[in-house]
Amino acid sequence: MTYRGYLIDLDGTIYKGDEIIEAGRQFVYDLQARELPYLFVTNNTTRTPEMIQQMLAEKFAIQTPLSSIYTAVLATVDYMNDLGLEKTAYVIGEVGLQSAIWQAGYREDLEQPAYVVVGLNWQLTYDQLALATLAIQKGAVFIGTNPDLNIPTERGLLPGAGSILALLEAATRVKPTIIGKPEGIIMEKALAWLGTKKEESIMVGDNYLTDIKAGLDYGLATLLVTTGFTKAEEVAQLPVQPSHVLSSLAEWSFDEN
Template sequence: MKKYQGYFIDLDGTTYKGTKRIPAAARFIKRLQAANKTVLFVTNNSTRTPEFVAANLRDNHDIDVTAANVYTTALATADYLDRVAGDRRQAYVVGESGLRDALKQRHFILTDHQPDYVVVGLDSQVTYAKLETAVLLIRAGATFIGTNADSNLPNERGMVPGAGSLIKLVEYATQQKPVMIGKPEATIMQMALQKTGLSQEEVVMVGDNYNTDIRAAINTGMDSLLVYTGLSTPEQVAKMTIQPTHTVKNLDEWTIE
């Protein structure tokens, strides 16, 4: 078993299932903390701040972490744009407070007047007018950025539209491909590595979804640990050309070196 210093960990399906606890995940995190491992929750959710995510983990899932242990696609988007933008610091955002706050913290000005970037993420209050504005601004020359490609999100009502569904609408109306940030893209993983100061060889990506978590690791040249507590099944994964580095039925099975 390879020894890893860092563990990048998915949330829904891996650490919890909606509001339902996954007790093995809480025990897994406690074991990592006791072994002084670097723990970073890497999530495609752009709507929540790291503070909110950490509070939910502490209060509802018996996982004692802080905002410093959370890296959202909103933060990754802001970090990526901060790295490439130079003095082009104006953005129009279709998204919620997590995304808007992350961009403002990186000194971007949010505007609908000739922005340099149009950033589209999940927005539960989205309107036709917001999407219309995004499309027109991109067609006028703004660079199109998408937070993540998730087509759906699970909630108590079922599989509702995710950020990827909104991004696809804008893509179809503009005939322009966005720069994508979240899993399975390598960008969020590279930004997370930069945040932790670890190399890709020192980290394993832990997740339940082959098409996001495991593909993100593959695209970054990282090892992966697929846990069968969420979306992907052994039958589905068996058909994949590239297999996860490791698989477990639940996180109690994983030995920390």
């Protein structure tokens, strides 16, 4: 099978924290040289797509068009707009999430917002958690940008947005609507953005619980690379095997798969 479209995770697949994964960078170069359509699909909500584009260029020497970056932030705003509730929100998140929501015409409400939106926040405080808890208890729609319990970094696996969501779910007994991988909301929009047929496309990532499960649940071929979250020794016990498993993207053959 020759795949004609690639949906690709970033952190843990192309880079890990502040360190490039050389095989990941070469993988992108190879896609560009072959003029194969690709889309970076990331659960990262701390950066805007423009910030991600700049980071890839300046830190990792990967030049990629803005249209090749699709984030859980973009999918979250689309979902909120589709619901059509009052445009008020309380947001826990970094600039990537905050700026996108405010630029979409929403205004902050600390008391009784229509939405509580939660992503990763490096400066998270107890007061922020308390405000979110109270708003959800009053009936705000509880949205989680992504379910990642951990994020792979050069320091190790750090708490991710999913860990914050788990705390708020325990405090409110309300399950959030998850936008990012592995949910179908982001996958449907990402594949439409990429513009290739489902049967000709493949999801590439390092995290079985998000990247690979997203592909499996959506009916895509999947490529798990064990450079980030999911380790090689865990593969045999996975409930559903990915289409392909590699220890490095350098092992991928574009012509033979």
